[in-house]
């Protein structure tokens with residue numbers, strides 16, 4: 001069996017960020033500094049880590065950022081008022097509202113209130129519709145990053161059988177449409193799919209975006225397939241660790257040191273049958289932030305370039 005190729009998300013994200021930084025320099029000549037507003041509500045630890053990383057990366061690339069942190073008691077009305085202010089601000093090109101939001105906040109209403117021109121997450125119905133219609137405006141960051149991953153790794157998409165497991169608005173649906181636009185033959189599978197393996201065993205490109213640790217087992221993988229694993233699942237117990245990583249000395253070290261590690265939606269054993277795969281961590285994750293930066297610069301150019 002040949003050794004699968006590990007798709008290095010950090011390396012590809014670095015390339016994209018370097019390109020974005022060059023664009024930021026170009027805009028500076030015209031006196032434009034792209035600006036990102038990052039809204040982080042309450043104290044969700046994972047969201048705090050993600051948002052701080054987004055703010056830090058903005059700074060590294062010369063993008064202005066404003067971190068806004070409403071308390072977790074914030075109301076829908078207060079959030080709508082905040083979004084209205086951000087929509088009106090000349091120095092803000094992109095508005096990012098980190099999900100999930102507290103349950104008293106009407107997330108749907110809020111995402112619809114963001115100006116489509118500043119919707120760097122690509123969640124507004126106008127941008128969802130443009131993507132569907134094949135005239136993409138701002139495209140959701142994780143799926144956009146996954147396409148970059150395939151293209152920059154010279155992996156074919158056109159004519160390939162692509163199977164997406166998961167139908168979320170953030171990943172499953174938009175990656176399915178992007179793959180379709182790239183002329184893949186796309187199947188979307190989900191928790192109600194009967195005989196998942198009959199689909200996945202034909203998948204040249206397999207996307208796992210279901211949020212269940214180690215869900216994709218070796219028997220589901222076509223030999224030589226490209227696997228994109230979007231799952232981020234925390235492993236905290238020894239029992240779970242051994243289920244996924246028994247005998248993996250490097251992981252063991254990380255687990256003992258930090259008291260936890262991360263497993264994707266793909267069981268590590270399942271990667272062994274693949275031709276290429278994105279590891280977790282260090283695969284798709286870094287690209288999400290790189291594409292957010294790219295979207296922010298794109299929004300700045302479209303609005304004031």
Ligand code: GUN
Pocket residue numbers: 096097098099100121141142170288
């Ligand atoms: N929560 C999980 N993923 C995302 C994302 O891509 N954008 C935002 N805003 N929140 C998220």
